[in-house]
Amino acid sequence: MIITKSENLYLEMTAKLIEKGKKKLTDVSRLASSLEIIESHINRVSTLVDTIGFSSPLEEIHFFRNIKPKFYSRRIFLVExxxxxxxxxxxxxxxxxxxxxxxxxxxxxxxxxxxxxxxx
Known part of the structure; x- marks a missing residue:
């Protein structure tokens, strides 16, 4: 259950970032607003983990190996x-x-x- 919700949050975040990329903004403004979007979604995922938890050790492993790094990799990519x-x-x-x-x-x-x- 947490995997599906996290994936949906990632898709939502990606859609917001794409919309932000279409707007005429300075590079600094675009970076700042994009990082704000990412940080907001990282916090939402953390809250999700705290409230729902994991149904099994395999789900937890999958989350920390595959899902959570997607959010942080997007952040690193934008800064670089x-x-x-x-x-x-x-x-x-x-x-x-x-x-x-x-x-x-x-x-x-x-x-x-x-x-x-x-x-x-």
Whole structure:
């Protein structure tokens, strides 16, 4: 039961974030309002866990391995996306392309160094 409700909260959060993304906002305003939406839904999921609890150890494992990380990964993604976008050099296309390649290289290196975490 908690899995279904948590998944519904995640879908609701995603829909709100998509709607927010369609609005003409500055990058800072979009990030702030998006983080507010995510934080609100993380709190709602935590409240759900506190009030309903888990029906079995398997449900609890599934929740903490698969459901809860979705909320936090969305938050991490938005912050990192903002950092990348806000640091784009205002220069030639060549320098901008080099900046993106450097960022992609950093992301690849990070995932290669942390393979064990993602395979868990």
């Amino acid at each position: 996306q903002f950092n990348i976008i806000s640091n784009i050099p205002e220069d030639t296309t060549t320098k901008i392309l080099a900046y993106y390649k450097k960022e992609i290289s950093f992301i690849r290196r990070y995932f290669n160094q942390n393979k064990l975490i993602y395979q868990y």
